[in-house]
Amino acid sequence: MSTIELKRSMFHEAVSKSPSFISGVCSFAKREFRDALSSKWFLLYTLAFTILAVGVSYLSLSGVGSHGFAGFGRTAAGLLNLIMLVVPLMALSAGAGSIAGERERGTLLYMLSQPVSRTQVLLGKYLGLGVALVCSLCIGFGVSAAVLAWRAGGVGVGSYAMLIGFTSMLALAMLSLGILISVVSRRSSVATGIALFVWLSLVFVSDLGLMASSVLFKLRVQEIFALAIVNPLQSFKMGVIVNMNASLDVLGPVGAYASQTLGDALPWILGGTLGAWIIFPLGLSILLFSRRSSV
Amino acid sequence: MSLPTVILILLVALCAPALGAYDGPERTRSTDEILSMIERAESGDTIRVPRGLYVGNLVISKPVTLDGSDGAVIDARGEGSVIDVRAQGVTVRSLTVRGSGSSVTGEPAGIRVSAPNATIEHNTIEDALFGIDLRQSSDSIVRGNRITCKDMEPGRRGDGIRLWWSHNCVIEDNTVRGSRDMVFWYSENLRISRNTVSDSRYGLHFMYSHDTVLVGNDLHSNSVGVYLMYSNRITLTDNRMRNNRGASGYGIGLKDCDDIVITNNALLANRVGVYLDNSPSSVDSTGVFESNMIAFNEIGLLATPNTHDNVFTLNAFIENEEPAATHGRGRLMLNEFSRDGSGNYWSDYAGFDLDRDGVGDVVYEPRSLFGAMLAREPNLRLFVHSPAQQAIEFTARALPELRPESTLIDHAPLSSPPSIEISLGGSSRSGLRMGGVACALILIAGACAAVLGSDHGSRSIRTGEPS
Structure with a gap:
């Protein structure tokens, strides 16, 4: 039997068992969600994100006083910085702790002895953590939306919803990366270390490196743009800005180039990059996790 | 009675009131009718243009007041300027003007004025290359007009309002959308108040x-x-x-x-x-x-x-x-x-x-280091609003020798x-809607916690029972 046929038969098996497949995933998701809610780290991150988001929203509006004009652009710019720092840290560390932690405690062995496939376990964990992350973001955004409503700014509800959507995608992408880290690490301390390193690289090192190389090598705007959107944080940032301003001219020549050449396709390209960052690390971790013979 | 007949009768019955209620122009008229009214009028007379759609171009070469407040519409059907004012002291009021030509060469306008002392007020100008074009028309008033230009890319549009060598004019309370500019060439001592220009x-x-x-x-x-x-x-x-x-x-x-x-x-x-x-x-x-x-x-x-x-x-x-x-x-x-x-x-x-x-x-x-870097390398503006920018500013604060002048x-x-x-004029409604968003988001989080956080599913895994 060729590998393709083998895969096909496996696929048919999976489909024929699909109700139990999905319910298995859901059971793990529910368990993961509950565990996340009861973990101190998670509550701490939620609290920190909420307080910081409210603080940023409040401060960005306080300067204008009674003028009744509140630039959502400024609030969003403040929130952008905060999101790009906190959300990847949250999602990466949540993902990194998941499989490696269970492996270290020995509970992974127990879970895999259940009549479920490894894919189900991993997908369940991803779903549960993903929903928990989005919930925690919703609380943060919800409370700061209440602050914005109270301060009565000229806030665009549509762009706020877009901001939440892109942030959720960023969180899911970083979670996916975190789970990949968790699958390849033996110990949870190693996984957390790698996650922190990846966070530092994505948030600071890659941007600073790209800045330096764009100056040193006199990169052209299209090269800078192509290199920048590889970083999910940059495509997140550009996605939010393009949805708010309908153009990237805020980002100087590179942004103007992207807006003019890509036009209406730009938000889709940026969203697609984020989507790829969700799918590929998750797919890779499923592949690695199901191939691994040892626990 | 057969079913089709019933439907037909019903249809006619439904359409008849609608047809009766249609109170638009009964028939298309020609701008020649307005022209003959102007010819019959004395200088300084006010002509109330009857309600209707007038097709064609209109040249005004007598100092009269044209008042279209009964609902007169002039449509040039895409040929040249719609109204061309060539006499001193003409007033054009409350007309709806549309459909000028669109070729840049003749610079066709909704209302073109080439004589002083004109008053152009409370008109609605639509689908015109140039909206109101004053050439050597000093001491004129352009007030309360609503102008939208042709739907073309910005570089090919005409100007919403243009003054050329027209001094001592008053331009007030006009609304212009989607034009090129509201532009003033070689015109001195103007008063420009309370106009709104957007999407231009x-x-x-x-x-x-x-x-x-x-x-x-x-x-x-x-x-x-x-x-x-x-x-x-x-x-x-x-x-x-x-x-x-x-x-x-x-x-x-x-x-x-x-x-x-x-x-x-x-x-x-x-x-x-x-x-x-x-x-x-x-x-x-x-x-x-x-x-x-x-x-x-x-x-x-x-x-x-x-x-x-x-x-x-x-x-x-x-x-x-x-x-x-x-x-x-x-x-x-x-x-x-x-x-x-x-x-x-x-x-x-x-x-x-x-x-x-x-x-x-x-x-x-x-003294922003990042700002100084932007001045040298404009491409770096791509990295604003990012933690890397904050990191650079922080470094400059920590190491004073890096701080720029x-x-x-x-x-x-x-x-x-x-x-x-x-x-x-901040709106309070957006505050209300934002409050709605806040409630919705917290409800979503709560619902997720309630549905997924119930111990039903998790216990079945922990005890090893099939769910």
């Missing part, structure tokens, strides 16, 4: 037009709010420039203009609030900027390095991504940012005011924003 290229554009007052105009979502070029002695007061963006998005742009006075304006959420390009250009003239609200722009004040002799006092620079920057390298040291002990309010001022006299005890000198010095920065009275 330049809101108000001055070319070689001196001695003019601009009051209470609202210019938003254009490429540039007000662009003054080679025009001297112009006063801007109580205007609002919001959300003027694009590669050259400026709230106010000044190019080679002398003795400009800009007071009490609101410049909000533009790409650049104020752009100074070699202005003032003469040695003995000054630019005055007092009590303006310059907030939420990407760059508050952008100037070419040779800019000199501008005086900024009592302005509020609030939450601009960069408060002040030079176009290319250089500093703004030839301008004054404080005079007689009062400077400006800068929301990023980190000093203190111990003696509580309202003036900070430490000078304000912004300050772009400007304000010796008397205000410790609290000056009160600037500008009505901006």
